[in-house]
Amino acid sequence: MADNEVTLTIDDQTITVPKGTKVVDAAKTVGIEIPVFCYHEKLGSLGCCRMCLVEVEKMPKLMTACTMDVGPDMVVKTTTERVEKAQKGVLEFTLLNHPLDCPVCDKGGECPLQNNTFKYGPGDTRMDFQRANNLKAAPLSPVITLDRERCIACQRCTRYSEVIEQDRALVMLNRGFHNEVGTFNNEPYDTRFSGNVIDICPVGALTNTQFRFKARTWDLTNSDTLCAHCGCNCNMTLGVRTNKFMRIESRPNDYVDDGWICDKARWGYDFLESKNRIMEARTTLDGASKTLPVKDAAAQAANALKKIADEHGPGSIGFIGSPYGTNEELYLYQKLFRQQLGTNNIDHKVYAETPGLPIPHYDVSEIETSDLVLVIASDPTEELPILDLRIKKVVTRGNAKLAVLNDQSTLMDRYAHLSLRYDIGAAAQVFAALANTLAGEKGEVQDTGITGEQLNSLMDMLKSSKKTTIIYNPAALTGQSVDVLKHLLSEIGKISSMECGAIPAAPYTNAVGALDMGVLPNYYPGGVPLADAEAVKQQSGENSPLEAGLSAMEMIEKANSGELKALLVHRANPVVDFPGSKKIADALKKLDLLIVHDMLETETSQLAGIVLPSNGPGHDDGTTTNIGGRVQFRKGGLKTTNAPDWKIISMMAKTLGDETDYITSFSVTDEIAKMVPGYGDISKKSIKKMGLARTAAQYQNGTKPDSAKSQPAKSDGLKLRIASYLFAHDKILDADSRLAHQFKPSTVHLHEDDAKKLGLKNGDDVIVVSGDTQVRAEVEISGKCNPGGVVLPRISDEQGVLGLAGADGISSVEIRKA
Amino acid sequence: MIQGAFAGIKNLLIGLGVTFKNMVTKPVTVQYPEVKRTMPERYRGRHFLNRDENGLERCIGCSLCSINCPVGCIHVVSAENDPENRVSPGERYAAVYEINLLRCIYCGYCEEACPVDAVVLREHYELADYDRDKYIATKEDLLVYPKPNEFRVNILGNTERVNR
Ligand code: SF4
Ligand code: SF4
Ligand code: SF4
Ligand code: SF4
Ligand code: FES
Numbered sequence: 001m002a003d004n005e006v007t008l009t010i011d012d013q014t015i016t017v018p019k020g021t022k023v024v025d026a027a028k029t030v031g032i033e034i035p036v037f038c039y040h041e042k043l044g045s046l047g048c049c050r051m052c053l054v055e056v057e058k059m060p061k062l063m064t065a066c067t068m069d070v071g072p073d074m075v076v077k078t079t080t081e082r083v084e085k086a087q088k089g090v091l092e093f094t095l096l097n098h099p100l101d102c103p104v105c106d107k108g109g110e111c112p113l114q115n116n117t118f119k120y121g122p123g124d125t126r127m128d129f130q131r132a133n134n135l136k137a138a139p140l141s142p143v144i145t146l147d148r149e150r151c152i153a154c155q156r157c158t159r160y161s162e163v164i165e166q167d168r169a170l171v172m173l174n175r176g177f178h179n180e181v182g183t184f185n186n187e188p189y190d191t192r193f194s195g196n197v198i199d200i201c202p203v204g205a206l207t208n209t210q211f212r213f214k215a216r217t218w219d220l221t222n223s224d225t226l227c228a229h230c231g232c233n234c235n236m237t238l239g240v241r242t243n244k245f246m247r248i249e250s251r252p253n254d255y256v257d258d259g260w261i262c263d264k265a266r267w268g269y270d271f272l273e274s275k276n277r278i279m280e281a282r283t284t285l286d287g288a289s290k291t292l293p294v295k296d297a298a299a300q301a302a303n304a305l306k307k308i309a310d311e312h313g314p315g316s317i318g319f320i321g322s323p324y325g326t327n328e329e330l331y332l333y334q335k336l337f338r339q340q341l342g343t344n345n346i347d348h349k350v351y352a353e354t355p356g357l358p359i360p361h362y363d364v365s366e367i368e369t370s371d372l373v374l375v376i377a378s379d380p381t382e383e384l385p386i387l388d389l390r391i392k393k394v395v396t397r398g399n400a401k402l403a404v405l406n407d408q409s410t411l412m413d414r415y416a417h418l419s420l421r422y423d424i425g426a427a428a429q430v431f432a433a434l435a436n437t438l439a440g441e442k443g444e445v446q447d448t449g450i451t452g453e454q455l456n457s458l459m460d461m462l463k464s465s466k467k468t469t470i471i472y473n474p475a476a477l478t479g480q481s482v483d484v485l486k487h488l489l490s491e492i493g494k495i496s497s498m499e500c501g502a503i504p505a506a507p508y509t510n511a512v513g514a515l516d517m518g519v520l521p522n523y524y525p526g527g528v529p530l531a532d533a534e535a536v537k538q539q540s541g542e543n544s545p546l547e548a549g550l551s552a553m554e555m556i557e558k559a560n561s562g563e564l565k566a567l568l569v570h571r572a573n574p575v576v577d578f579p580g581s582k583k584i585a586d587a588l589k590k591l592d593l594l595i596v597h598d599m600l601e602t603e604t605s606q607l608a609g610i611v612l613p614s615n616g617p618g619h620d621d622g623t624t625t626n627i628g629g630r631v632q633f634r635k636g637g638l639k640t641t642n643a644p645d646w647k648i649i650s651m652m653a654k655t656l657g658d659e660t661d662y663i664t665s666f667s668v669t670d671e672i673a674k675m676v677p678g679y680g681d682i683s684k685k686s687i688k689k690m691g692l693a694r695t696a697a698q699y700q701n702g703t704k705p706d707s708a709k710s711q712p713a714k715s716d717g718l719k720l721r722i723a724s725y726l727f728a729h730d731k732i733l734d735a736d737s738r739l740a741h742q743f744k745p746s747t748v749h750l751h752e753d754d755a756k757k758l759g760l761k762n763g764d765d766v767i768v769v770s771g772d773t774q775v776r777a778e779v780e781i782s783g784k785c786n787p788g789g790v791v792l793p794r795i796s797d798e799q800g801v802l803g804l805a806g807a808d809g810i811s812s813v814e815i816r817k818a
Numbered sequence: 819m820i821q822g823a824f825a826g827i828k829n830l831l832i833g834l835g836v837t838f839k840n841m842v843t844k845p846v847t848v849q850y851p852e853v854k855r856t857m858p859e860r861y862r863g864r865h866f867l868n869r870d871e872n873g874l875e876r877c878i879g880c881s882l883c884s885i886n887c888p889v890g891c892i893h894v895v896s897a898e899n900d901p902e903n904r905v906s907p908g909e910r911y912a913a914v915y916e917i918n919l920l921r922c923i924y925c926g927y928c929e930e931a932c933p934v935d936a937v938v939l940r941e942h943y944e945l946a947d948y949d950r951d952k953y954i955a956t957k958e959d960l961l962v963y964p965k966p967n968e969f970r971v972n973i974l975g976n977t978e979r980v981n982r
Contacts, residue, residue, distance in 0.1 A: 103880035103933045104910045136909060213898040213910040216881040242895075
């Protein structure tokens with residue numbers, strides 16, 4: 001037996017568990033249940049409810065199993081008469097003032113209080129006085145309702161707020177009989193993660209306002225699915241009744257979400273039943289808009305693309321996919337365009353990221369065992385919220401240190417041991433300086449906003465760490481800075497005293513999958529570069545096109561110049577999401593044929609000649625790959641008569657002569673396993689429970705970027721950084737969204753010095769101008785970025801911030817008083 | 819032999835006694851449909867939904883009847899009460915309440931499960947009709963408050979919708 005293990009006896013069963021395990025958890029490993037209320041394995045012990053009393057030999061009194069660590073040769077009994085009497089007593093006490101609400105209570109059927117009472121409680125009550133009454137429906141926030149009568153004061157929710165969220169937003173107010181859950185000054189409890197308290201509340205006190213009184217838990221058809229909002233791919237349960245969406249709950253998977261989901265997952269699924277959904281295929285090709293069967297529309301779209309490709313060459317058509325699509329959709333689309341239409345004009349993004357990393361691709365759970373987390377250009381709180389919780393966990397409750405390297409301040413800074421802020425646009429130079437220093441050369445950090453000393457302290461942190469996880473957001477890195485960063489990663493990988501790995505944390509749901517599936521102009525699936533003609537032919541057949549394709553932005557340019565004639569856009573909205581906005585719309589209008597395959601009506605779908613309906617998450621099955629490279633199954637839940645996306649794509653392929661028959665989405669998954677390097681082990685079975693990490697693609701471009709200078713802004717205005725905001729008012733969170741209370745006004749963050757120069761003060765209305773795009777915003781003078789830059793969070797589609805961005809690199813803006 | 823004959827006659831007279839007695843007693847059969855039988859109070863016929871003393875619906879939409887029903891013929895969709903405009907006394911009421919009377923086996927489990935004595939099976943037994951669709955009893959059909967054994971020929975032969 002190892003030193004760190006303890007052997008004890010629980011109810012005559014001898015077990016060996018790691019030191020420090022609580023008796024409750026130890027009992028659980030051999031299937032002995034000790035009832036609990038206040039204990040939760042992610043929150044730790046408190047010992048306030050006394051439900052978990054057990055008898056321990058040689059201890060005179062009953063002990064709480066949730067606070068007691070296992071000890072060597074301990075003998076625990078959980079079913080003695082004394083224990084049973086105590087359990088009855090505790091339950092009787094807990095129920096003293098508890099209302100008889102079970103028939104109407106939302107928790108009924110899945111309520112620990114109900115279950116424990118049923119199993120361990122007295123069959124009857126001895127109370128014949130009037131119980132205390134309290135507020136039945138206190139809104140804690142627009143989405144959470146608190147029934148004060150049902151609260152048993154277990155403090156799970158308040159500890160969650162303190163320990164997990166690190167916010168202390170929800171607290172226990174008052175003492176004794178008046179003890180109650182609340183917030184300071186009755187402010188709404190509306191953090192990014194507030195909804196989890198509903199799941200952990202052991203009674204029906206904290207209820208989901210959306211689900212309140214809507215259905216009984218046993219009436220729901222729950223499908224184990226994934227959240228489709230960001231790259232974390234958190235596991236969640238979609239509750240459906242009579243084909244109507246009811247609620248979302250968390251579904252713990254320690255490799256992915258550690259048991260939590262964010263509020264965007266819990267309340268951001270109203271789009272499933274949005275008025276704005278595209279339900280029918282339509283075409284405007286012959287004049288007026290008319291609807292037609294999806295099958296015909298798919299055939300028409302395929303034939304039209306083929307015709308244009310035949311007439312003008314395959315280079316005249318293109319495909320813009322989406323990092324929100326599933327692996328199956330992405331794979332089939334790239335296959336359609338490469339094999340049937342013969343073009344490499346395939347892309348899914350407007351930032352420069354390539355498949356493969358010079359160091360291992362870490363799973364999110366690797367963060368837990370790291371002792372240094374280095375966050376580069378990423379803002380997990382807004383972009384990948386559950387990653388934020390994980391980082392907070394290791395920093396505040398583990399031994400890890402946090403270093404942040406960013407051009408804007410983020411909420412992560414509060415937890416960082418070292419937080420470096422470089423100037424907007426200076427990323428490449430900073431990364432190069434760091435890489436050079438690591439390689440033993442001189443690192444130049446002049447004009448980057450950070451000092452050599454700061455760089456050295458980061459270096460020291462790296463060198464003294466045993467295991468480092470580097471989290472970077474490629475979507476926030478412009479120009480060639482991603483390449484420089486990869487060079488830096490390979491230099492970091494050379495530190496021999498340290499294990500390290502990276503997590504490419506682009507915020508989009510399946511950004512990693514899109515790279516892996518080869519939805520790129522210059523890489524085939526699995527990161528096989530076009531340059532490696534042999535490998536490509538071996539993988540995808542002799543007829544695979546080898547000519548480099550156009551990137552998404554190049555396609556838009558060529559559309560503008562008339563060289564690109566036809567474009568298929570799947571689940572993307574370039575008009576709003578691509579830099580240039582209005583210019584994009586103009587370019588798309590010049591196309592002979594624009595096909596949009598999407599779930600919701602967008603500015604882009606309005607311009608389309610053929611529109612195909614996409615069912616999207618909640619309806620369609622498929623797999624996605626999260627930022628940690630874990631492939632998981634995203635199950636549908638709601639039924640629809642429309643064909644799933646993969647089927648529509650395969651209809652198009654069939655129209656053009658492809659013979660393959662897919663029966664379910666897993667037929668496509670099986671083909672991916674066969675065809676895509678790194679996905680060989682992925683199958684319905686292997687990803688079933690926890691998902692499975694795929695093998696990362698090989699790193700290709702190992703060139704050391706030579707002249708890594710900060711990118712010059714186009715004029716001498718202020719350099720613009722567009723930041724993310726989790727609850728942005730877009731197509732997914734529309735005006736009817738339950739999260740509308742989280743929408744924010746447009747705000748531009750200025751440095752004090754710049755504000756002084758411009759004569760602006762807090763709250764001033766301004767217009768941020770670049771070229772002919774103007775964005776209204778309110779001034780906030782904050783240290784969010786270094787002087788010479790502005791940070792403008794993207795808070796809605798209407799705001800139009802992407803219009804300010806240049807097609808490549810950092811753009812500079814002017815700020816005018818409104 | 820003679821003894822045997824006497825015994826035979828005696829038995830015959832006992833038998834005929836029953837006959838004569840029945841000739842003068844009131845018959846148990848009734849002239850249905852002109853005459854309708856009064857059913858015992860706890861007879862399990864068609865369902866009804868009760869109202870409380872204030873005329874509010876008793877049903878709180880808890881679906882316990884539905885989950886207890888062995889054939890799953892009850893469909894309940896609940897909703898939250900508007901305190902200004904109450905449907906039921908509590909926080910929640912049944913917005914939709916349907917029973918498929920064709921599937922029902924008249925076991926009475928729903929009645930037993932109901933925590934507020936809302937759904938009850940009553941003595942109404944005339945359940946024949948030509949149209950299957952009429953057998954989905956909705957709230958309107960169920961929320962009538964019939965007097966015991968007072969039948970009116972209407973939907974499903976015996977009740978009138980009185981709440982609209
Ligand atoms: S919290 Fe549990 S025990 Fe209390 S009323 Fe609700 S279901 Fe019943
Ligand atoms: S609201 Fe729920 S979780 Fe919070 S203290 Fe009360 S019973 Fe516990
Ligand atoms: S009587 Fe029995 S079968 Fe009929 S609805 Fe009630 S529970 Fe169901
Ligand atoms: S009839 Fe009774 S058991 Fe059925 S939903 Fe209504 S209150 Fe609940
Ligand atoms: S679970 Fe042990 S005291 Fe509450």
